[in-house]
Amino acid sequence: MRAVRTALLLAVLFLILFPIAWMALTAFKRPVDLLGLSLFFTPTLDNFRTIFSHPWNIGRTLWNSTVVAALTVLIAIPAATLAAYSFSRFEMRFKTGLFFLILATQFVPAVVVVLPFYLLFRDLGLLDTHWALVIVNLAIVTPFAVWMLKGFLDAVPAESEEAALVDGATRLRVIIDIVVPMVWPGVVVTTVFCFVLTWNEFLFALILTRDDAVTLPVGITRFRTERGDLWELIAAAGILISIPMFFLSSIIQRHFVTGMTGGAVK
Amino acid sequence: MAAIDLHDLTKAWGNFTAVKRQSLAIRDGEFMVLLGPSGCGKTTTMRMIAGLEEPTSGDILIGGQRVNDLAPRERDIAMVFQSYGLYPHMTVADNIGYPMKLRGMGRAEREAAVRAAADKVELGAFLHRKPRELSGGQRQRVALARAIIRRPRAFLMDEPLSNLDAKLRVSTRAEIKHLQHELGVTTVYVTHDQIEAMTLAHRVAVMQGGEIRQLGTPEDIYDQPADLFVAGFIGSPAMNLLAGEIQDGRFTAPGGIAVAVRVAHRGAAVLGIRPEDLRVLPPGQGDVAAAIYTVELTGEATLVTADVGGARLSARADRGFRAGIGSAIGLALDTSRLSIFDPGTTLRIKDAP
Known part of the structure; x- marks a missing residue:
């Protein structure tokens, strides 16, 4: 029984990790070693040098991805926090319906709306700009952020907030001074989630950018050339995309632990 | 310091009326205890005075001024909560000093005020701790210090002793009584514990079903209960x-x-x-x-x-x-x-x- 379980776990682990390991190995291979399955080859950093130099200039797309993801998160999280707080604390007409409607915006498949978005941004002169991607990503990310944050906010007892209101704070001060610090782990987790979603967004970035605002996931497709697929370069760029994710997942892990041990004083 | 007047105060949620046209005149400097079983409307009444709950009808006056439309922060009152309502991410000193910080008091001045308030409730040695590193009794004293650091027009206390163990309850009760006497601040105190009401109050309002059944000194209420409910509720056995x-x-x-x-x-x-x-x-x-x-x-x-x-x-x-x-x-x-x-x-x- 135990042996079966171990074997199953190993199989699943292999399925998950093999592509990543393969990518990691490929990124350090010379083109001649590419199709060999041997684990023994002469590692090289040439692939990374290549993708950062002309004509690939991946540094530019890396910058674009960073700017778009950072701006999106910087706008989405404060806005979503206020929205989630309102849904969590205030009574309003049609509250359940409105709350559902926020998520319902995500029920439309992206492919369906990508063309209208293209026409919209063309007319606004925003095609191939950071702002086009930031706006689109905000529309994707904010509803999720509102839902996630409301869950965290619902778990915070109202007493500390009421104490602050009586102590002389305005509602906004209460949110900044008391509520946000109390749900900080939740804010961090939501931020990371939104960052990852934006960082990996592909379809809109593909349609709405051409040269100046191309992001990493789209940039990678350029390695499929008329000379064939440059797998070693694709793998190197893949590593580049993944590195922030590794760091962010470790942040999430740490905050989930503090999130469970912290919280309100009873 | 100020008198608090309630005129025909009513609070209803849908068909349920928690407080029914209550009028109560609390004198300046008085220690008023609202006493009653759970669900009698005593906490709702207090929350309306604090501004945390909006009355359905009726008026609330603090120091002769109608405060119905004022936000809690504009009413100049301090409140102590049953579960303390501390700020878990702040130190004891920051918790106590928060009301003064909101009023724009400078750091040095604030530290002195925090120290004075903390000394009054014997918390001087714990200023750098976080609330979670304190015992229940110490936490409630932080809440008390936060209330007394400014001289509010009134103290509101919502079952402040009910989360403490029996022994601590007796000593904290004495501290509250002493503090109120020393500061002379009008105090409204909500409890379901008749001993607390008897020991602390200048006057007690015994409530049931959203109504005040009897208002009087502890002696009045004990010796001459106004009806069968008060007679059965006060006294043990x-x-x-x-x-x-x-x-x-x-x-x-x-x-x-x-x-x-x-x-x-x-x-x-x-x-x-x-x-x-x-x-x-x-x-x-x-x-x-x-x-x-x-x-x-x-x-x-x-x-x-x-x-x-x-x-x-x-x-x-x-x-x-x-x-x-x-x-x-x-x-x-x-x-x-x-x-x-x-x-x-x-x-x-x-x-x-």
Whole structure:
């Protein structure tokens, strides 16, 4: 029984990790070693040098991805926090319906709306700009952020907030001074989630950018050339995309632990 | 410091009315306790005074000023919560100093004020700790210090002792009473614990079903309960209530109970007498013959429950009293301390002049 379980776990682990390991190995291979399955080859950093130099200039797309993801998160999280707080604390007409409607915006498949978005941004002169991607990503990310944050906010007892209101704070001060610090782990987790979603967004970035605002996931497709697929370069760029994710997942892990041990004083 | 006036205050949620047209005048500097079982509207009343709950109708005046439309922060009151309502991510010093920080007091001045407030509640040594590193009693003292750091027009305390253990409750209760006396700030205190009400209050408002059943000093409420609810709610063990009837100035009940009463009322009546106003005597003496149902030693007294014609009466006997269950005794009633109620209206019937 135990042996079966171990074997199953190993199989699943292999399925998950093999592509990543393969990518990691490929990124350090010379083109001649590419199709060999041997684990023994002469590692090289040439692939990374290549993708950062002309004509690939991946540094530019890396910058674009960073700017778009950072701006999106910087706008989405404060806005979503206020929205989630309102849904969590205030009574309003049609509250359940409105709350559902926020998520319902995500029920439309992206492919369906990508063309209208293209026409919209063309007319606004925003095609191939950071702002086009930031706006689109905000529309994707904010509803999720509102839902996630409301869950965290619902778990915070109202007493500390009421104490602050009586102590002389305005509602906004209460949110900044008391509520946000109390749900900080939740804010961090939501931020990371939104960052990852934006960082990996592909379809809109593909349609709405051409040269100046191309992001990493789209940039990678350029390695499929008329000379064939440059797998070693694709793998190197893949590593580049993944590195922030590794760091962010470790942040999430740490905050989930503090999130469970912290919280309100009873 | 200020007087607080409630005029016809009502709070309803849909069909449920938590507070029904209550009026209450709390004097400047008074310690007013709102006492009642859970769900009687006492906490709702307090939350309306604080501005955390909006009244459905009626007016709230603090210091003569109508505050219905003011936000909590504009009412200049301080509140102590049942679960303390501390800021878990701040140190004790920052918790206590937060109201002053909001009022724009400078750092140096604030530190001095924090220290003074913390010393008053003996928290001076804990200023750098976080609330979670404190015991329940210490946490509640942080909440008290946060309330007294500014001189608000009123203190509101919502069952501040109910999360503390029994021993701590007694000592913290004494601290609260002393602080209120020293600062002289108008205080509204909500509790379901009649001992807290008796010990702390200048006046007590006993509430039930969203209404104030009796307003008076602790002595009034204990000695002359206004109705059967107050009579049964105040006192431990509760007041003995005997159903019987009054004819020609005498109250009679099954079991041979017959005492002279000073009310003009005739017909069905309920007689109330506190356990300490019943004297336990040897058999054959006193007003009533009884049999012992049980005897409980509480330490400072012996609690005797006696069977009188099917009704049970509790009496507080001397701590040295010993008797077996079933043995016969006599009971004497202190007729100067009787309460008579009308079973129809449940109201107290006043002595005839």
